[in-house]
Amino acid sequence: MQTRCAQTSAATAPEPARMKKFAVYRWDPEKPGDKPKMQTYEVDLNTCGPMVLDALIKIKNEMDPTLTFRRSCREGICGSCSMNIGGSNTLACLCKIDDNLGKATKIYPLPHMYVIKDLVPDMSNFYAQYRSIEPYLKKKDGSDKNIGDKQYLQTTGDRAKLDGLYECILCACCSTSCPSYWWNSDKYLGPAVLMQAYRWMVDSRDDYTSERLFQMEDRFSVYRCHTIMNCTKTCPKGLNPGLAIGEIKKMLAKYNSKEAKQLAQA
């Protein structure tokens, strides 16, 4: 009995609080004349989960319910919580809190995006650009009229070409890390969308490869990429958009553009 009391009392001895500062970008569209500013919160890491998203949720629950951010799966698969943490774009749910209590962790929304509120950017342009590359299977043999009748067969070798491309969760970390996309987000498609365009170009079941390449034949859609490679550095899923864009450029150099133009304008 005495031993058990000693054990439980030892377990409940309070640990010294480990207070970590978070400096978060705030802006409220409902406050007239409000300017964007940084607000600092202190969180005890002993009572908080290990990831930055845990800290943000703790702040929203216990300290400031007005703090606004996107989140959903909390496991790095939905792409909602993408933001700029400590200077790099990543998913808050996958980003471990830096244990160094002497430094504040800076949290900003994705760079060079219109801010709806606090850490929430307007992603409509990004989604419209994704839509513009027609990210779905397109067939020429009329088989899409009877979808589901027959399987579209694909060799394991052809399926392997999609590895490293299909896993993209469209979190926009890469596109918003690209300085070229910052200056030209209206006309340059950005690494995320271009990698998905490549994913459909290289899918053996898709019949519109030449037309998809021809869509890129202008000065801005692909060719604003100057191989800065911030995209590959920042991807929280470990994918390589820079490589995909390099392969698109190679394909553009090699494919028959005259034939594609005739096909596109037929």
Added chain:
Amino acid sequence: MAAMIRASFGKGSALLTSNAALLSRLQPVVVTQLSHTSTRSQTEDIAYKEMEEFWDKNRRLNRPLSPHLRIYNPELTSMLSLCHRATGIAMAVTVPFVAATLLGLPGDFSSYIEYIKDLHLNPAILTAAKYVLAFPICYHYINGIRHLAWDWAIGFDLKTTYQSGYFVMALALLVTAGFVHLL
């Protein structure tokens, strides 16, 4: 019009591009400059309409733009790319300028070298100046080879990118030092 400014200066002008980006925000966004406007599918039409609505709405609401340059981590990838651009612009500007100036000024090239010798400057200043002159060409040339490899889609994985990046910077500094001290 913003596109024409960018076209005439090609890769060289980061400053003009940022001004052009500002200009393009003032004008209506011309998304129809793409090559295949006559053959757009319905999906593309919807997409371009959504893009125009995006710019209209955000300008109307006067939303702030999230910070970018001042908050983003300087990575090896972006810093080396910036160095490539900066050395490129530096050479593209100074080489024709110096050549044109020397063409216009009296006397030939060696008389100006004599003039600099006669100034009896501190040799440290001369060495520093030599480094400043030699580094751009060395770095831009060696990083240019890295870019050529990328054009063939070679060396794009992150580990190789970083390794080749460190290697290029080290080699460029070595070759610069070689030019300055051995020639």
